[in-house]
Amino acid sequence: MLEEIYIAGFGGQGALSTGQLLAQAGLLEGKCVSYVPVYGVEKRGGVANCGVTISDREISSPIVTEPTVLVVMNNSSLARYQESVVPGGMIIINSSLVESPVTRSDVKVVSIRANEEAEALGNVKVANNVILGALLELTGVASIKGVEQSLKEVFPKRHHHMIPANVKALERGAELVRTHKFSRTD
Template identity: 75%
Template sequence: MLEAIYLAGHGGQGTLSTGQLLALAAVKEGKCVSYVPHYGVEKRGGVSNCGVTVSDRQVSSPFVTEPTVLVAMNSLSLERYENAVVPGGLIITNSSLVEAKVSRTDVKAVPIRANDEAEALGDPLVANNIILGAVLELTGVVSIKTVEESLKEVLPPRHHHKIPVNLKALERGAQLAREYINPTGE
């Protein structure tokens, strides 16, 4: 098993904390992991990306250059990284902010209205975990239960009161992915 996941967005969208959460959960499950953040010098709104590689074997390179999964949290991220995804890979877009459709036909494209769904849950800051729930559902890279257990370690103690809404976000993202892949529920 090897998943090379690239999460791309801008500062404040939670891409780095999502990557940390995914990486920690994978470590807890005994998998080999690399996590490499990339961010701009801006305090808010600049580039904020990370690569997370999860494997059952040693990871040969920490850098994700050919992702099996791309999470595009904004339009620039889709435009910049769509062509890097391996054929047969997965692209999940935050379609609340990404209006363009994935142009490639050799990948699975799943739009998730993460910002709108986060608003519906009452906390716009959980859009990243709605997307993470979809990633977990579509890849099985780690269990949602392990991610839930890891939240207390990734979120600072001052935000532990937000764990329940983050759990709802993960579950909602998984549900949306299931509905997208199987819209009739059969």
């Protein structure tokens, strides 16, 4: 098993924390993991991307240049990175914020209205974990239980009261995939 995941968005959308949670869950589950964040100098609203590789064998390079999975949180990230996905790979889109269409026909596209789903759960700030739950269900790279444990390690103690809301978001994202309540192109 080898998944090279690139998560792209703007600062404040949770792209970096999503990558951290995914990498930590992989580590907790005994997998080989790399996590490389890329961010702009702006405090909020600047580039916030990361590459996460999860494998059952050693990883030769930590840099993700040809992702098997691309998660996009905004239009500019889709425009910039969709061509980098390997043929047969997957693009997961937060369609609450991404209006541009995927122009590739050789990848699976999963569009999730993550912001609306998060609002329905009572907190729009967990939209990134709705996407992460879907990614976990689609790829099997880590478990929700692993990410739940990672929340305890990645979140500062002052944010631990938010863990239940984040777990609900993870479960909702996985449920959307299981019940096919997203727009998709195979």
